[in-house]
Amino acid sequence: MLRALPPVGLPMTISDLRAGLASARDGEGAIAAFSADLRRTFGVEHVALASSGRAALSMLLRGLHLLHPDRDVVALPAYTSFSVPSAVVNAGFRVALYDLDPWTLSPVPESLARAVDHRTLAVVLCHLFGYPADLDLVRQVAATGGAFVIDDAAQAMGGEFRGKPVGSCGDAGLFSLSRGKNINALDGGIIVTRRDDLAAALESLPRLEGGEGTTRLFFKALFLSALIRPRLYWLPRSLPFLRIGASLYDPRFSREPFTPFQAGIARRMLARLPEVTAGRRGVARDLLQRLSGIPGVQSAGSAIHGESVCLRLPVMISQGRPVTENPLLGVVRSYPAPLCAIAPLLPHLVDGSGRYPGAELLAGRLLTLPTHQFVTPGDRTRIVAFLKK
Numbered sequence: 001m002l003r004a005l006p007p008v009g010l011p012m013t014i015s016d017l018r019a020g021l022a023s024a025r026d027g028e029g030a031i032a033a034f035s036a037d038l039r040r041t042f043g044v045e046h047v048a049l050a051s052s053g054r055a056a057l058s059m060l061l062r063g064l065h066l067l068h069p070d071r072d073v074v075a076l077p078a079y080t081s082f083s084v085p086s087a088v089v090n091a092g093f094r095v096a097l098y099d100l101d102p103w104t105l106s107p108v109p110e111s112l113a114r115a116v117d118h119r120t121l122a123v124v125l126c127h128l129f130g131y132p133a134d135l136d137l138v139r140q141v142a143a144t145g146g147a148f149v150i151d152d153a154a155q156a157m158g159g160e161f162r163g164k165p166v167g168s169c170g171d172a173g174l175f176s177l178s179r180g181k182n183i184n185a186l187d188g189g190i191i192v193t194r195r196d197d198l199a200a201a202l203e204s205l206p207r208l209e210g211g212e213g214t215t216r217l218f219f220k221a222l223f224l225s226a227l228i229r230p231r232l233y234w235l236p237r238s239l240p241f242l243r244i245g246a247s248l249y250d251p252r253f254s255r256e257p258f259t260p261f262q263a264g265i266a267r268r269m270l271a272r273l274p275e276v277t278a279g280r281r282g283v284a285r286d287l288l289q290r291l292s293g294i295p296g297v298q299s300a301g302s303a304i305h306g307e308s309v310c311l312r313l314p315v316m317i318s319q320g321r322p323v324t325e326n327p328l329l330g331v332v333r334s335y336p337a338p339l340c341a342i343a344p345l346l347p348h349l350v351d352g353s354g355r356y357p358g359a360e361l362l363a364g365r366l367l368t369l370p371t372h373q374f375v376t377p378g379d380r381t382r383i384v385a386f387l388k389k
């Protein structure tokens, strides 16, 4: 029997789809109910929603720019999703990069300090693979440059930093509801903030228009819920035009409203997030225990800033060992290159000749292991055996 594990995944159930349909009938009431859940869960006063994480980030940057119109540079980790610089360029701003320490996945302090100055609108901190990164450091450096802090928890919903939910620790936070995230609603992006001035600025932006219809979304969700299962996942994986797992830099994405159908699904998923996270942590713990002592394989990231929510388990493969993927086991690289490698595509990158050795190491030597609920004990044994070879 053909079986393939997706690198990330969360089952979408028939009840989730039913909830989506009920919400679609409810319309704006469903959006309001989901927003209220988000405010309660993350302890924030304001929530804004969009069709994707990158659309939400673009919107957030436009809102922040209304508060600081003299600033146009956004500092990003040199290793992160290509969606992040896509959003910055979509919003019309310039990118500056700072390096990451591969062992903590947090910013390298000197590199971060170099990336922030009087032109910096915001510093984006991404909690990669679910590991809370060093928000204290980012807040301190951003404050010296008078820049805003964006707590990008697109990969870390449910995590905590010093007892507070990640995503809620900056001037604004970001979550993604796309397919590979902690919870998903096919797609979607969330901005959270406690700042009244920012909420008013976001309100004043032109309203998002368009969006996919409920019928189309329903069938997409139905296909997704079937194809994410290991018995069928080989099918979408083998269709190159779907570009599953590809890292794409594309600043010309659409910015549309989040729909009531998606709100219905996301609401149910948010309610089961603690249970889902506990499951992912259990798989990661088991894998880590069984991987300890394998020469040349070391855990990347560390829990020094809070326990990871284990969206994926990142491991570094030491120099001298080939970095080999096993897509059938969901063992894959993450982003193929540091952001400095796409510098020619980034208009007016600040300090385009900078070096980012940590980001280069992550792009070259990192593998991620799956932690989701389709990973069986037998899969874990096969993953460990694969990495031992």
Ligand SMILES: Cc1ncc(COP(=O)(O)O)c(C=O)c1O
Pocket: 052, 053, 054, 055, 057, 080, 081, 083, 084, 126, 127, 152, 154, 155, 176, 177, 178, 187, 188, 189
């Ligand atoms: C750290 C980070 N921020 C933002 C985004 C953008 O989210 P979306 O895929 O929903 O556009 C992603 C997506 O992978 C991400 O990983």
